[in-house]
Amino acid sequence: MIETILSGWKSEIVNSLSQSKSYCLAVYSTAGELIFANEAFQMLIKDDACKSLLNPDFDKIVGLPHDSVLIFSGFMTIGTIEEVNTSIFAHIYRKNDQLLIIGGMDMLNLTEQNRILHQMNAEITHLQRQLLQKTLLQEQTLSKLNAVNEDLLKANQDKDKFLKILAHDLKNPMFAISGFSDLLIKNFRKYDENTIEKQLGIINTTTKKTYDLLEELLLWTRSQSGKIPFAPRTVQIKNVCDDVLSLLNESAAVKQIEIISEINADLELHADVDMLRTILRNLISNAIKFTHEKGQITLRAEQQDTDMIITVSDNGIGMSQNTISKLWQIADLYTTPGTKGEKGTGLGLMLCKEFVEKHNGKIWVESEVGKGSDFKFTMPVSEVGTDN
Structure with missing residues (x-):
C-alpha cells in the first residue's frame, strides 16, 4: 500500500533525502568505504567516516x-x-556488500526533549527572577545598613562632642567651688562675716547648679538606655x-514674672505623668529664664483630633531661625544666658524631645527675636497610637 502510494514519488523522495539537513542518509561498503553521505550525515562524521560510527561501531554493524x-x-x-x-x-539495511543508513530524530523523543528544555528554560527564568529579586533585596538591605551605619557613626560622634561639652560645663563650676573654698580656708580668720557669707553663697549656688546639671545628665542617660519606666x-x-x-x-516671683494658665480643668490626655512633668518643668523654666522682669508666661492646651497641643508662651527675648535650628542638636547642645545672666546646658530641651517622642508626639518652637517664643508639643488624647 505504502509502496504503491510512494512509487510515483521516488525521484522526489531520493532528491529530498539526499539534500536533507535533518534526516541522515549514508551508504557504506562493508569494506569501510563511505560511498555516499547526504549533507546531514556529513555534518555528524569526522575525518574517518568508519570511526565516526561510535555505537554501534562499524565492525559491530558489519558483524550483525x-x-x-x-x-x-x-x-x-x-x-x-x-x-x-x-x-x-x-535503520541500517544490508544488501550484498553495501550498508544503507537512514535515520534522524525520533519525533516522540524530540517532543519530549523539547518539553524538558521548555520546562528547564522556564525554571531557569524563574530562578533568574528570584536571583534578581534577592540581589535587589540585598542591595536595598545593604543600602539601609550603610545608612544606619552612617547614622550610628554620626550619633557616636555627636555624643562624643556632647560629653566633651558636658565635661567642660561640669569642670567650670567645680573650679569655682574649689577656688572659693580654698580662699575661705586660707583667709577664714582674715575675712569679715560679709565676705565669708558672700563666698559661701557663691559656693552654695554653684553647688546647686552643678547638682541640677548632674540630675539632668543622669535622667538623660537613663532615657538613652531605656531604663526610665514608661507608664502612660x-x-x-x-x-x-x-x-x-x-x-x-x-x-x-524673683523676676516678677506672671504665669497664667488658660488650661481647662476637664482636658485629659494619655501620658506618663513623670515625663510630662519633666517636659513642662523644663519648658516653663526656660520661659522664666528668657523673659524679662515683669514679663508674662501663658500656658495653653488645645485638642486637635487625636492629639493635645500644649503651648508654653512667653513675651521674652525670642530667638532667630539660626538659634532655633540648633536647639535639639546634641552635637551643639546650644545654650545662651538668660535675661538675668542665668546659665544652662541645653540638656533640658534634649530631654523634652526624648520624652515627647516617646509618646509619638512632636515638639517645636515658634519665635521671633524681641517678641517672645511659643514652645509647643503634642501628646495623645487616648491610648491609641502611644509607644508602649
Whole structure:
C-alpha cells in the first residue's frame, strides 16, 4: 500500500533525502568505504567516516546477522568520543556488500526533549527572577545598613562632642567651688562675716547648679538606655501643670514674672505623668529664664483630633531661625544666658524631645527675636497610637 502510494514519488523522495539537513542518509561498503553521505550525515562524521560510527561501531554493524535486509533498528551514536557526538534513531539495511543508513530524530523523543528544555528554560527564568529579586533585596538591605551605619557613626560622634561639652560645663563650676573654698580656708580668720557669707553663697549656688546639671545628665542617660519606666495613663493636664507651677512660682516671683494658665480643668490626655512633668518643668523654666522682669508666661492646651497641643508662651527675648535650628542638636547642645545672666546646658530641651517622642508626639518652637517664643508639643488624647 505504502509502496504503491510512494512509487510515483521516488525521484522526489531520493532528491529530498539526499539534500536533507535533518534526516541522515549514508551508504557504506562493508569494506569501510563511505560511498555516499547526504549533507546531514556529513555534518555528524569526522575525518574517518568508519570511526565516526561510535555505537554501534562499524565492525559491530558489519558483524550483525543479515538474514534479512534490515539488520539494525535503534539509536546509534555518530561523531567522536573526544568532541561532540550525536545520537539519531536509525535503520541500517544490508544488501550484498553495501550498508544503507537512514535515520534522524525520533519525533516522540524530540517532543519530549523539547518539553524538558521548555520546562528547564522556564525554571531557569524563574530562578533568574528570584536571583534578581534577592540581589535587589540585598542591595536595598545593604543600602539601609550603610545608612544606619552612617547614622550610628554620626550619633557616636555627636555624643562624643556632647560629653566633651558636658565635661567642660561640669569642670567650670567645680573650679569655682574649689577656688572659693580654698580662699575661705586660707583667709577664714582674715575675712569679715560679709565676705565669708558672700563666698559661701557663691559656693552654695554653684553647688546647686552643678547638682541640677548632674540630675539632668543622669535622667538623660537613663532615657538613652531605656531604663526610665514608661507608664502612660489618663491624666488631667491642668492638675499636672498646677503641680509644676507650685515648684516654679518662686523662681518666677524673683523676676516678677506672671504665669497664667488658660488650661481647662476637664482636658485629659494619655501620658506618663513623670515625663510630662519633666517636659513642662523644663519648658516653663526656660520661659522664666528668657523673659524679662515683669514679663508674662501663658500656658495653653488645645485638642486637635487625636492629639493635645500644649503651648508654653512667653513675651521674652525670642530667638532667630539660626538659634532655633540648633536647639535639639546634641552635637551643639546650644545654650545662651538668660535675661538675668542665668546659665544652662541645653540638656533640658534634649530631654523634652526624648520624652515627647516617646509618646509619638512632636515638639517645636515658634519665635521671633524681641517678641517672645511659643514652645509647643503634642501628646495623645487616648491610648491609641502611644509607644508602649
